[in-house]
Amino acid sequence: MDLAELLEISEKERRKKKPLEIHCCVAASCVSSNSQSIKDKLTEILRNQNLADKVDVIGVGCLGLCSKGPLLRNSQSGEFYCNVSLDNVEEILKDLKGEKCRIEKISPDDPFYKKQMHIVLENSGKIDPESIESYIANGGYITLYQVLHEMTPQEVIEEITKSGLRGRGGAGYPTGLKWSLVAKSVAEKKFVVCNADEGDPGAFMDRSVLESDPHKIIEGMTIAAYAVGAQQGYIYIRGEYPLAISRLQTAIRQAKKYGLLGSQIFEANFDFKIDLRIGAGAFVCGEETALMQSIEGKRGTPYPRPPYPAEYGLWGYPTLINNVETFANVVPIIRNGSEWFSKIGTENSKGTKVFALAGKIARTGLIEVPMGTTLREIVEEIGGGVPNKGKIKAIQTGGPSGGCIPASKLDTPVDYESLIELGSMMGSGGMIVMDENTNMVEVAKFFMEFSKDESCGKCIPCRAGTYEIHNILSKILNGEATQYDFEKLKLLCKMVKETSLCGLGQSAPNPVLSTIMNFEDEYLSLLKEDI
Amino acid sequence: MSVKTFSIDGKVISAKEGQTILEAARDAGIFIPTLCHFPGLTNVGACRLCLVEVSNSSKLQPACTTKVSEGMEVRSNSEKLKEYRKLIIELLLSERNHQCSVCVANGNCELQNLAMTLGVDHVRFDFRFPNLPVDISHELFGIDHNRCILCTRCVRVCDEIEGAHTWDVANRGANAIVITDMNQPWGESESCTSCGKCVLVCPTGALFKRGVSVAELQKDKSHLEFIIQARVKKQWIR
Numbered sequence: 001m002d003l004a005e006l007l008e009i010s011e012k013e014r015r016k017k018k019p020l021e022i023h024c025c026v027a028a029s030c031v032s033s034n035s036q037s038i039k040d041k042l043t044e045i046l047r048n049q050n051l052a053d054k055v056d057v058i059g060v061g062c063l064g065l066c067s068k069g070p071l072l073r074n075s076q077s078g079e080f081y082c083n084v085s086l087d088n089v090e091e092i093l094k095d096l097k098g099e100k101c102r103i104e105k106i107s108p109d110d111p112f113y114k115k116q117m118h119i120v121l122e123n124s125g126k127i128d129p130e131s132i133e134s135y136i137a138n139g140g141y142i143t144l145y146q147v148l149h150e151m152t153p154q155e156v157i158e159e160i161t162k163s164g165l166r167g168r169g170g171a172g173y174p175t176g177l178k179w180s181l182v183a184k185s186v187a188e189k190k191f192v193v194c195n196a197d198e199g200d201p202g203a204f205m206d207r208s209v210l211e212s213d214p215h216k217i218i219e220g221m222t223i224a225a226y227a228v229g230a231q232q233g234y235i236y237i238r239g240e241y242p243l244a245i246s247r248l249q250t251a252i253r254q255a256k257k258y259g260l261l262g263s264q265i266f267e268a269n270f271d272f273k274i275d276l277r278i279g280a281g282a283f284v285c286g287e288e289t290a291l292m293q294s295i296e297g298k299r300g301t302p303y304p305r306p307p308y309p310a311e312y313g314l315w316g317y318p319t320l321i322n323n324v325e326t327f328a329n330v331v332p333i334i335r336n337g338s339e340w341f342s343k344i345g346t347e348n349s350k351g352t353k354v355f356a357l358a359g360k361i362a363r364t365g366l367i368e369v370p371m372g373t374t375l376r377e378i379v380e381e382i383g384g385g386v387p388n389k390g391k392i393k394a395i396q397t398g399g400p401s402g403g404c405i406p407a408s409k410l411d412t413p414v415d416y417e418s419l420i421e422l423g424s425m426m427g428s429g430g431m432i433v434m435d436e437n438t439n440m441v442e443v444a445k446f447f448m449e450f451s452k453d454e455s456c457g458k459c460i461p462c463r464a465g466t467y468e469i470h471n472i473l474s475k476i477l478n479g480e481a482t483q484y485d486f487e488k489l490k491l492l493c494k495m496v497k498e499t500s501l502c503g504l505g506q507s508a509p510n511p512v513l514s515t516i517m518n519f520e521d522e523y524l525s526l527l528k529e530d531i
Numbered sequence: 532m533s534v535k536t537f538s539i540d541g542k543v544i545s546a547k548e549g550q551t552i553l554e555a556a557r558d559a560g561i562f563i564p565t566l567c568h569f570p571g572l573t574n575v576g577a578c579r580l581c582l583v584e585v586s587n588s589s590k591l592q593p594a595c596t597t598k599v600s601e602g603m604e605v606r607s608n609s610e611k612l613k614e615y616r617k618l619i620i621e622l623l624l625s626e627r628n629h630q631c632s633v634c635v636a637n638g639n640c641e642l643q644n645l646a647m648t649l650g651v652d653h654v655r656f657d658f659r660f661p662n663l664p665v666d667i668s669h670e671l672f673g674i675d676h677n678r679c680i681l682c683t684r685c686v687r688v689c690d691e692i693e694g695a696h697t698w699d700v701a702n703r704g705a706n707a708i709v710i711t712d713m714n715q716p717w718g719e720s721e722s723c724t725s726c727g728k729c730v731l732v733c734p735t736g737a738l739f740k741r742g743v744s745v746a747e748l749q750k751d752k753s754h755l756e757f758i759i760q761a762r763v764k765k766q767w768i769r
Contacts, residue, residue: 282703299700304576304596457681457700457707459577464622467705468656488655495615498591499579 001259002267003145006136009258013137018056020096021075023125026059027211028204028243029365034086035070041089042072055096058134061212063125065112066365068104073125078108111381112363117344119352120328121368124212129247132254135215141260143335147223148268151334156227157183160330162338164350169195169286169323170398170427171503172349172416178320181310182228185318190230192221192272193314193321195291196237196244199283200399201450203430205354206324208366210237210244213328214251218261218274220327223334225272228320233274236291238281248276283400283454287502288321290456301458302502323428325354345371349415353426359396359433362387369414376410379433390435394518398427400447400454401507403514404440423514425507440519441526445473447511455505462505465496469512476523482530486523490516537603539583552594552605553581563607564616564645566623566734567682568595571759572691578682580616580645583607591615613649620646625656626705627663628677629735636736637746642680643735663708668718671741672730674709678737681707685729685738692758697723731755 024030024039036059043057063071068082072092081092082104094101106112118124128134135141147156161176182190194217198206210217221233237245252274255261263271277295284290285300292314294300313319329351333341345351349371355378358364362384369378375395379385386392394404403424405412412418416426434443452466472489475481493509493516500506516523533548539561546555551574556563567578576593585592586604594607606612623629623642631637663676686698686709697720701710711720730738731750739748760766 284703301700304593453704455704457702457704458575458683459579460619460622460626460680461579463681463704463707464626467626468622471657491614492618495618499582499615499619501576501579 003142006141006145009133010137010139013133018054019076020055022055022057022092022096023060023063023073023075024057025061025063025069025071025125026129027062027208028241029062029066030069030071031243033070035072035084038070038072038084038086038089041086042092045089045093049093058128059130060126061124061129062121062208062366064116064121064365064367065106065363067363068106068365080106080108082106112365112367112384115373115377115382116368117352117370118368119332119341119344120209120325120354121212121366122332123216124209124366127213129212129214130250132215132251132258132260135213139335140215141219143331144219144222144260145266147226147334148266148270153183153227153229156223156334159334159338160227163333163341164338164345164348165326165329165333165341166349166416167323168325168329168353168428170401170425172426175322175326175329178310178322179224179227181308182230182318182320185311187317189232189317190228191314191317191319192225192228192230192233193288193291193295193309193319194221194233194235194327195286195288195321195323196235196241197279197286197291198241198324198428199238199281199286199454200401200428200430201447202356202358202396202432203399203428204356205366205429207241207244208356209324209328209354210241211247214244214247215255216331217248217324217327218251218255220330221274222261222265222272223330224320224322224327226270228318230320231271231273233272234277234295234314235274236277236279236285236295238279238285240281245276245278252276282456283450284456284502284504287504289502291321292319301456302504304501325429346413346415348417353414353429355429355431357383357431357433359431360386360390360392360435360438361433371415372413374411374413375405378414378431379410383433386433386435390437392433393436393438394434394440394443396424396432396434396443396511397430398425398507398510399430400450401425401503401510402427402430403510404434404443404518405514406518423510423517425510439477440515440522441473441477444512444515445470445477448473448508451504451508455508459499459501459505461496461499462501462508465492465500466505466508468492469496469509473512476526479526479528481527483527484530486527535599535601535603537599537601537605539605540608546599548599550599552583552585552592552597552599552603555599556594556605556607561607563594564649565595566641566645566680567684569684569688569732570756571763572684572687572732575683575687578619578680580619582612582615584609584612616649617651618655620649620651621654621656623680624651624654625658626661627679628658628660633745634678634736635739635743635745635748636678636750639746639749640736641734661705666711666717667741668716669720669723669725669741670718671725672717672727672738673741674717674738675736676708678735679709680735680737681709682734683709684732684734685709688728688732688755692755692762693724693726693728695722695724695726698729728755728758 091103581594582591584606667673
């Protein structure tokens with residue numbers, strides 16, 4: 001493959017385009033509510049009515065507004081057809097003919113879409129995730145060509161460093177710095193790993209990105225591999241994501257066929273392969289050291305760092321590990337330049353963040369907003385607030401590693417530091433809205449039950465500490481706990497946080513600590529008198 | 532090889548380059564408690580008892596895996612560390628059935644000794660008493676999972692010194708348990724060489740020689756030290 005061939009594929013694909021396209025969401029959420037049959041039925045009707053040469057029905061990635069799925073989009077008006085069922089496919093046809101129709105439509109100017117900014121999700125809902133041509137027609141792989149032929153690895157790393165991109169897996173480590181550490185490590189082999197082991201309750205960002213735009217991750221990883229000097233990549237993805245796995249497999253096969261993975265990519269002196277590693281769904285395997293053990297075929301348990309993977313990773317070789325969303329930012333940054341990227345977001349948190357918006361809220365789904373957008377804008381404007389005039393009580397961010405932010409802090413801008421100050425964290429981007437009827441102690445217990453079940457059992461503070469914390473929370477909820485138990489709970493949380501071996505254990509008490517910090521009254525009201 | 536100078540609790544000591552805080556502390560006669568560490572086996576940092584405060588880090592660091600660096604200031608005995616260590620021992624004691632009075636290792640148990648040294652005079656958690664099996668299918672040895680603290684010394688000694696890898700860990704969290712081969716009875720294990728290293732290295736009464744009764748089990752660690760020295764340092768004199 002050379003540049004001329006790439007451009008030819010792109011041109012050919014564009015010539016094939018029909019004047020009107022109906023984009024039908026075929027990401028997991030809409031697929032689970034039958035969008036595939038809706039797409040088939042619509043295609044069939046159009047064929048029967050001899051409209052197939054004017055209108056095309058294309059399966060695309062996530063269209064965002066999951067609570068109104070299955071979603072379809074009209075490419076001309078940009079309008080979204082909501083809650084489509086097999087029975088009202090005919091209605092869409094009426095709309096296409098300009099007749100009056102009885103189907104719920106949402107305009108792209110709706111606050112849900114208007115407030116967003118798509119970088120990671122730029123192709124999501126626009127391209128067919130199962131077609132590499134569709135990706136190429138949208139500008140795909142040109143950035144890789146430019147990187148391989150016009151930039152040195154050092155220049156690539158400099159661009160990423162200057163952009164200010166930070167790891168989107170949750171901790172927010174500067175990506176450029178991580179890349180340069182791996183690049184500087186001297187070894188005969190190096191690896192690039194994409195962490196797609198998204199296990200937080202309520203989170204589906206990485207899954208959606210992989211289901212909607214798998215080639216973007218492959219291109220981002222390949223650029224990273226070139227920058228750090230790696231020859232082999234792994235995408236570690238959990239087995240619970242069959243659709244994402246199958247799309248990745250398709251994408252890797254297609255990329256190999258076109259010579260975009262393998263040896264001498266774009267006829268440059270650069271070889272790179274990507275293999276999938278499917279995890280069995282242990283939450284701890286999202287922790288990088290446990291993830292690497294799992295790739296090596298061992299029991300997925302973490303081990304103490306240092307040495308860091310950048311120096312001593314897979315089979316002892318330097319390894320770059322980034323999250324799905326981090327890799328998804330690479331292509332846009334190189335394409336548009338670091339300066340463009342660093343103008344988006346806040347002082348210390350650049351770019352955008354994808355959130356999986358869920359919970360007691362009118363509109364749930366996948367959103368991408370610039371860093372610094374306030375929580376209020378996210379939950380009230382984009383999410384439409386609590387239905388039936390209910391009130392927001394708290395927002396849970398960061399999954400079991402995060403915490404609950406009270407409604408009084410809704411005007412906080414979303415960035416790494418602000419969330420940590422509130423006792424929560426960015427995490428990978430799950431965001432669960434809770435209304436007034438939520439019992440915060442129950443919420444804490446829910447997350448602690450998750451952490452307790454998912455503890456690998458290697459270190460004692462996490463293995464037994466989370467168990468005892470869960471026990472005390474149950475006691476409090478049953479009205480059997482005293483002030484003594486409450487003090488013990490606080491001490492235990494502090495101890496588990498400070499002494500656990502890995503990030504899972506160290507952050508496991510966060511939901512308890514943050515609910516104690518912001519909603520202590522709820523705990524106190526459940527305590528009984530000391531005897 | 533260069534030498535590093537650093538301090539533990541204000542006392543200035545020296546260490547060889549590449550030594551861990553724990554090794555250097557032991558050389559200098561400073562006590563830092565451990566359960567999962569065993570000289571000659573890889574360190575896993577799992578028991579968290581050897582956590583210390585290190586000057587250049589806001590987080591507590593395990594002394595067994597943290598390398599000494601020049602000028603480092605280590606605090607190994609702060610009130611916070613003492614409190615956490617006690618809590619860890621309490622958690623260990625409560626999670627399985629650690630009834631010293633009816634244990635073969637009574638009086639010769641590292642967990643019991645540490646509990647006494649660290650001043651654990653009561654346990655703040657309810658004992659869980661999980662219903663765990665005792666496997667005496669092996670003709671020479673037995674395992675009582677009720678006494679196991681999952682330090683994985685047996686797993687490591689079997690893998691790294693004996694080279695059999697009979698032992699490993701199965702399940703997660705509170706259900707984690709050491710197993711032989713593919714979780715079959717020890718007596719039916721085809722990989723076990725009956726060398727007994729796992730028994731020697733076990734800190735509690737979990738792994739025992741058959742035929743010993745309460746408080747009779749003594750573990751002779753010098754045998755293992757001899758093998759490890761011989762392997763690593765090529766010193767064959769006992």
